[in-house]
Amino acid sequence: MEPGAEHQQQLRSLRDFLLVYNRMTELCFRHCVCNLNYRLLTGREETCLDACAGKLVRSNHRLMSAYVALMPSIMQRRVADYETSVAQGSAQEGPAAPAALPGAGAHGAPLDLPAAPGPDGPLQGAPGAGTSHG
Amino acid sequence: MDPLRAQQLAAELEVDMMADMYNRMTQACHRKCVPPHYKDAELSKGESVCLDRCVAKYLEVHERMGKKLTELSLQDEELLKRMQQGTGTT
Numbered sequence: 001m002e003p004g005a006e007h008q009q010q011l012r013s014l015r016d017f018l019l020v021y022n023r024m025t026e027l028c029f030r031h032c033v034c035n036l037n038y039r040l041l042t043g044r045e046e047t048c049l050d051a052c053a054g055k056l057v058r059s060n061h062r063l064m065s066a067y068v069a070l071m072p073s074i075m076q077r078r079v080a081d082y083e084t085s086v087a088q089g090s091a092q093e094g095p096a097a098p099a100a101l102p103g104a105g106a107h108g109a110p111l112d113l114p115a116a117p118g119p120d121g122p123l124q125g126a127p128g129a130g131t132s133h134g
Numbered sequence: 135m136d137p138l139r140a141q142q143l144a145a146e147l148e149v150d151m152m153a154d155m156y157n158r159m160t161q162a163c164h165r166k167c168v169p170p171h172y173k174d175a176e177l178s179k180g181e182s183v184c185l186d187r188c189v190a191k192y193l194e195v196h197e198r199m200g201k202k203l204t205e206l207s208l209q210d211e212e213l214l215k216r217m218q219q220g221t222g223t224t
Contacts (some may be wrong), residue, residue, distance in 0.1 A: 007140040011147065018151040020204060025196045026158040032195075039190045041198075049195060054201040061210075091204060 020060065028052035163188035197198060 032048035033041070041049070167184035168177075195217075 002147055007137075007143075011140070011143055012145065015147055015151075017146065019154070019170045021199060022151060022155050024203070025155065025192070027164055028163075028199065029192055029195045030162055033166075033191050036184045036187045037190070039187045041191060041194055047196075049198055050202065053199055053207065057206045115192065 024056050027056065052084065159189065159192045159196075161193065 028049050032045050032052055033044065035042055163185055167181050167188055
């Protein structure tokens with residue numbers, strides 16, 4: 001990978017990680033912090049926050065694994081459907097120039113999705129972050 | 135992309151994320167401390183104190199989450215290294 005593209009990828013990973021971090025903070029705060037009579041966190045709140053953080057990280061890993069497992073077949077199906085429709089269209093029109101395959105981004109899915117598990121994604125941008133282990 | 139530009143982008147990203155965090159914090163604390171009655175435009179003492187404490191707690195939660203995320207990420211990395219070493223020696 002070129003250094004420029006690698007930097008872009010790293011920035012994207014970092015951005016994803018920071019977004020997840022902010023969402024986690026908001027979610028866990030909303031759920032666990034109920035007692036605003038004190039400035040400091042209570043023991044109960046601390047326990048809840050630790051559990052919340054662990055649960056969210058693990059569920060994020062699991063979601064990522066499931067997504068990576070399912071997405072390639074969905075993309076393949078989409079490509080096959082598109083190719084079929086293009087072939088049908090060009091057969092009807094005659095020897096017209098077939099349209100180029102539009103970016104999968106038109107359907108909202110990223111083109112650079114790797115087929116193999118263990119992509120760079122949320123929580124991978126953390127310093128020394130690991131990959132999902134399912 | 136040269137490293138300086140990458141650094142600049144990373145700094146901009148951090149500023150964006152801090153702004154995002156601030157917005158979420160505002161929303162969360164408003165929801166917790168200011169009941170939607172709106173009889174009076176002024177903040178009551180209870181609401182003011184609640185907001186102060188809420189901000190303090192939110193920032194502490196944010197710090198705690200950061201540490202926990204780093205800790206869990208490092209654990210994952212350790213596990214992955216051990217797995218890779220295990221497959222390497224067999």
